[in-house]
Amino acid sequence: MCHPACSPAKLQKSFEKWPGWTGLHRVTFVTFVTCRPFSLDTVWLNLYRRGHARWDARMKLIIGNKNYSSWSLRGWLAAKQSGLSFEEIVVPLFGENWEADKQSGQIMPSSGKVPLLWDEEVVVWDSLAIMEYLADKVGRDRFWPKDDVARGMARAMVAEMHSSFQALRSECPMNVRKRFDGFEPSEACKADIIRILGLWAEARSRFGSGGPFLFGTFGAADVFFAPVVSRFISYQIPVPGFAAAYMQALWEHEWMTGWIEASENEEWVIEQYETLS
Numbered sequence: 001m002c003h004p005a006c007s008p009a010k011l012q013k014s015f016e017k018w019p020g021w022t023g024l025h026r027v028t029f030v031t032f033v034t035c036r037p038f039s040l041d042t043v044w045l046n047l048y049r050r051g052h053a054r055w056d057a058r059m060k061l062i063i064g065n066k067n068y069s070s071w072s073l074r075g076w077l078a079a080k081q082s083g084l085s086f087e088e089i090v091v092p093l094f095g096e097n098w099e100a101d102k103q104s105g106q107i108m109p110s111s112g113k114v115p116l117l118w119d120e121e122v123v124v125w126d127s128l129a130i131m132e133y134l135a136d137k138v139g140r141d142r143f144w145p146k147d148d149v150a151r152g153m154a155r156a157m158v159a160e161m162h163s164s165f166q167a168l169r170s171e172c173p174m175n176v177r178k179r180f181d182g183f184e185p186s187e188a189c190k191a192d193i194i195r196i197l198g199l200w201a202e203a204r205s206r207f208g209s210g211g212p213f214l215f216g217t218f219g220a221a222d223v224f225f226a227p228v229v230s231r232f233i234s235y236q237i238p239v240p241g242f243a244a245a246y247m248q249a250l251w252e253h254e255w256m257t258g259w260i261e262a263s264e265n266e267e268w269v270i271e272q273y274e275t276l277s
């Protein structure tokens, strides 16, 4: 982060006339005092420029249990990908206080669904809306491929994930820490799995040369398919080698390892998601 010789006030003054940084994610400077290099995340530069940077004004992300809440994982990964600082508030789904929690001011705007993002007076719910709100705030390139063709496909894949794959979602609820033996998918669930593997294969082969993720570097499509990777692991879905390699890269991503560890440490158990339906 910032070198001590470089105060927030000085930075704000320097950058208030700047048109903004998009595309670049980190910028390196050299201090005049010590000639030592230091780098800043462009998200912070843009926030200074807009005069919004206040050390105590962190966004709040309301999520459900990390072990079970797949939409929360998407919202949380999107918040991580934004590079912005946020406070996470975990509300246990279907726990003894769930009905009361749903009525609380912080969850009410979504009518009782998580995730929700509070950014001062702004409230955004629904994982896709949260990701798009954050992309508006920090720049599209942080989430989406720059290339039009790749971005078109990434957007379509994310939209399809958000609206489809009902059989997979209902037969294989996310349960990060669990491994189920003997899962037999229905024909509809098999079709969902085959469709997803086809999408992954196309993204990886056409656009994945820059890294191990769907479109090379980690982005919006990985945010949205992360819970599917968790489901494929939990329900021991056989997958071809390219998909296994992608799943391993995602599972070993540092944000995922943090989420997995937190899931394993949660004490809440939702019985209906602990057995095969």
Ligand SMILES: N[C@@H](CCC(=O)N[C@@H](CS)C(=O)NCC(=O)O)C(=O)O
Binding pocket: 064, 068, 069, 070, 071, 072, 093, 112, 113, 114, 115, 125, 126, 127, 128
């Ligand atoms: N389309 C919403 C779905 C949100 C959703 O269904 N969240 C689940 C948890 S994964 C929830 O809050 N369930 C509580 C309930 O239905 O009462 C999104 O993308 O965020």
